Amino acid sequence: MTIFAVLMPMPQRQITELIEDKFSSDYLRLNETQYLVSFRGTAVDLSRELGLYDPKKPDEPPTGSAIVLSTSSYFGRAPNTVWDWMKSKLEASSSG
Numbered sequence: 001m002t003i004f005a006v007l008m009p010m011p012q013r014q015i016t017e018l019i020e021d022k023f024s025s026d027y028l029r030l031n032e033t034q035y036l037v038s039f040r041g042t043a044v045d046l047s048r049e050l051g052l053y054d055p056k057k058p059d060e061p062p063t064g065s066a067i068v069l070s071t072s073s074y075f076g077r078a079p080n081t082v083w084d085w086m087k088s089k090l091e092a093s094s095s096g
Contacts, residue, residue, distance in 0.1 A: 001026070001038045003089055004046050005069045008033040012064035018050050028085045036082075038089035043068045 008015060011032040019027050019035050026038040039046050048054045051063030074086065 001040050001089055001092065003071045003074075003086060004037045004039055004043060005071065006035040006037055006046075006050070006066050007069070008064065008066045012066070015050055015052075015064045015066055018063065022049060026089070028082065030082070036086070038092075043070050 006015070006019065016032075016035075019037060020029075023037050023039065028036040030036065037046065039049075041049075044055065047066075047068050050066070050068075051060075052066055052068070053062060054060055
């Protein structure tokens with residue numbers, strides 16, 4: 001699976017609840033506006049799943065506002081729980 005960063009400009013309960021309900025075992029909350037989500041699909045697919053924007057239904061009201069970024073590599077400084085979560089999700093996708 002791909003790991004996506006979902007970045008909200010401010011806390012948004014509706015988006016947070018959608019992430020935590022739809023991806024209950026495939027998300028990691030970094031803080032109240034930043035989530036990592038492991039998902040099979042594209043950034044557009046995840047945006048659609050979260051109700052942010054659907055190109056096929058451009059007039060549908062959004063659930064909120066967020067940027068969805070897919071990762072191709074990662075590096076930095078974070079708690080071990082972040083690195084462990086990312087490693088487990090990336091290894092799971094390469095094994096099946």
